[in-house]
Amino acid sequence: MLALAENDALKAKQVAMEAICQLRDKINELTTSINHLTDLYIEQDIERETYLERKGSLMSERKTLGEQIARLERNVSRWLQPLKDG
Numbered sequence: 001m002l003a004l005a006e007n008d009a010l011k012a013k014q015v016a017m018e019a020i021c022q023l024r025d026k027i028n029e030l031t032t033s034i035n036h037l038t039d040l041y042i043e044q045d046i047e048r049e050t051y052l053e054r055k056g057s058l059m060s061e062r063k064t065l066g067e068q069i070a071r072l073e074r075n076v077s078r079w080l081q082p083l084k085d086g
Contacts (some may be wrong), residue, residue, distance in 0.1 A: 009076075016076045023065050023072075030062040 034055060041051040 013076045016072045020069050020072050023069050027062055027065050027069075030058050030065070034058050034062075 037046075037051060037054055037058070040046045041048070
């Protein structure tokens with residue numbers, strides 16, 4: 001039974017790692033967008049208010065994705081521990 005649980009944990013870890021990779025890709029895209037937005041602001045192609053609003057939104061989304069990654073990394077095989085202990 002423990003072997004089956006460990007197999008399930010391995011599969012869960014693989015799924016979590018794929019999700020983490022996708023989230024990191026999204027974070028990289030958001031970082032690129034923030035950098036582009038900053039360039040537009042520096043070149044004075046957009047107004048300060050617009051810049052701050054969009055940047056805040058992008059940074060908030062990036063932070064949320066970072067928190068999701070941290071949660072996934074912490075909880076990948078946490079559910080298996082009670083089986084190993086007991």
